[in-house]
Amino acid sequence: xxxxxxxxxxxxxxxxxxxxxxxxxxxxxxxxxxxxxxxxxxxxxxxxxxxxxxxxxxxxxxxxxxxxxxxxxxxxxxxxxxxxxxxxxxxxxxxxxxxxxxxxxxxxxxxxxxxxxxxxxxxxxxxxxxxxxxxxxxxxxxxxx
Numbered sequence: 001x002x003x004x005x006x007x008x009x010x011x012x013x014x015x016x017x018x019x020x021x022x023x024x025x026x027x028x029x030x031x032x033x034x035x036x037x038x039x040x041x042x043x044x045x046x047x048x049x050x051x052x053x054x055x056x057x058x059x060x061x062x063x064x065x066x067x068x069x070x071x072x073x074x075x076x077x078x079x080x081x082x083x084x085x086x087x088x089x090x091x092x093x094x095x096x097x098x099x100x101x102x103x104x105x106x107x108x109x110x111x112x113x114x115x116x117x118x119x120x121x122x123x124x125x126x127x128x129x130x131x132x133x134x135x136x137x138x139x140x141x142x143x144x145x
Contacts, residue, residue: 004038004067005050019045019071028063037067049073089142091119096144099135101126108143109133 009015024041026033034056042048054069091097095111099121109123118134125131 001054001056001069003050003052004054004069006035006038006042007049009050013074015049015072016075017070018047018073018075021068022048022051022071024067026065026067028065033063033065034067037065041067041069042071042073045071045073047073047075091137091140091142094145095142097121097135097140097142099133099139099141 003009022041022044024037024039024044026036026038026040037056038051041051048071050072051067051069052072054067057066057068059065091111091114093111093114096108097111097119098106098108101107103126105126107123109121111119112122112132113120115134118136119140121133121135121140122130123133
């Protein structure tokens with residue numbers, strides 16, 4: 001969805017991006033679960049007003065709704081933070097790396113192969129079994145050689 005809001009939006013206001021990929025959950029009880037999920041996500045940021053670029057997930061039984069999107073609003077303090085990193089990072093077979101799995105857990109591994117845009121990483125899965133995953137370089141952090 002392009003935008004979701006539970007309040008009126010003023011088209012003359014210059015809203016700013018406050019937080020990316022925020023998640024809200026609503027459960028079907030007395031209230032509207034969809035509205036509850038949107039409000040849950042927006043209230044996680046004190047200056048939040050509405051969600052843009054949202055994805056809505058509905059449990060198959062309809063009892064639970066999850067909304068994930070970018071929170072926009074009017075920042076109470078103008079935060080001007082600049083980040084700049086200049087580094088030449090080369091990945092090669094044998095390097096130790098970390099990455100986040102689909103559950104957000106940081107995984108340690110070792111590069112066993114490299115491609116133009118990805119590396120093949122050997123690591124332990126959540127069950128403790130050795131497995132291999134193909135991970136984009138942008139998602140890897142080099143921790144050693």
